[in-house]
Amino acid sequence: MQSINNNSQPKKSKAKKRVLIGIGITVLLLIIIGAAGNKSNQTSTDNSAADNTPIDAPAPQASTPAPAPKTWQQVFQFSGNSEKRSESFALTGAQARLKYTVTGDQAYVSIYLMKDGTSLDQDGGFPEVTVTQPGSDETQIVKPAGSYYLEVHAANANWTATVEELK
Numbered sequence: 001m002q003s004i005n006n007n008s009q010p011k012k013s014k015a016k017k018r019v020l021i022g023i024g025i026t027v028l029l030l031i032i033i034g035a036a037g038n039k040s041n042q043t044s045t046d047n048s049a050a051d052n053t054p055i056d057a058p059a060p061q062a063s064t065p066a067p068a069p070k071t072w073q074q075v076f077q078f079s080g081n082s083e084k085r086s087e088s089f090a091l092t093g094a095q096a097r098l099k100y101t102v103t104g105d106q107a108y109v110s111i112y113l114m115k116d117g118t119s120l121d122q123d124g125g126f127p128e129v130t131v132t133q134p135g136s137d138e139t140q141i142v143k144p145a146g147s148y149y150l151e152v153h154a155a156n157a158n159w160t161a162t163v164e165e166l167k
Contacts, residue, residue, distance in 0.1 A: 070166045070167060071166070071167070072097070072164040072165070072166055073164060073165055073166075073167045074162060074163075074164050075089055075090070075091065075096070075163045075164060075165050076089035076150070076162070076163045077160065077161070077162045077163075078150050078152070078160070078161050078162075079158075079159060079160040079161070080152065080154065080158075080159060081104075081154065081157065081158045081159070082154055082155075083152060083153050083154060084151075084152050084154075085149060085150070085151045085152075086149045086150040086151070086152075087149065088116050088147050088148065088149050089147070089148060089149070089163065090145075090146070090147050090148075091141075091143055091144075091145055091146060091147075091148055091163070091165065092145050092165060092167075093143075093144050093145035093146075094165045094166055094167060095140075095165065095166040096140070096141040096142075096143065096163065096164065096165045096166070097138050097139065097140050097141055097163075097164050098111065098113065098128050098129065098138060098139050098140075098141050098161060098162070098163055099136070099137075099138040099161070099162040099164060100129060100131065100136065100137060100138070100159065100160065100161045100162070101135070101136040101159065101160045102131045102133075102134055102135060102136075102157050102158070102159045103134050103157065103158045103159075104134060104156050104157035104158055105134075105156065106156045107131065107132065107133060107134055107154075107155075107156050107157035107159075108130075108131075108132055108154065108155045108156060108157065109130070109131045109152065109153070109154040109155075109157050109159045110127040110129070110130045110131075110152070110153045110154075111127055111128050111129050111130075111131075111150060111151075111152050111159075111161050112125050112126075112127050112128065112150065112151040112152070112153075113128050113141060113143065113148055113149075113150060113163075114148060114149055114150070114151055115143075115146060115147070115148055116146070116147035116148060116149060120151050127153075128141065131157075131159075134157075141163070150163070
């Protein structure tokens, strides 16, 4: 007596259904894409109609020129060779960055960007950047519009800090 395995038949049937459904969906998508492409390519080729534009009609207005690309604009620059606190300067809330250059052997520089009316000694804070070797770099600043100042703690270094905004 031979045993008949009926389990393989439903599996093959399910696999065929899945393949046919996949093919059907693909064909349907191709038809939709083709129809959409034909609509966008249809143009009027009837050039026999006379141009009905009046001769004294005003010329079409020139389109508004694209706004000039934004560039980095210096807001404030500060330099020294020891600990210093800057005068106040304003940030508008635009994208901003702090560029810095440090020179000197065994340099140590921490640059803080503080809100006017606060004190690093009393209120504490985290430096925007701490540098322990000579070089130049930049870091992004994320601050709301307002009045700020730089406080720099430095040893064995000459430094320059520049704040810029993208305007």
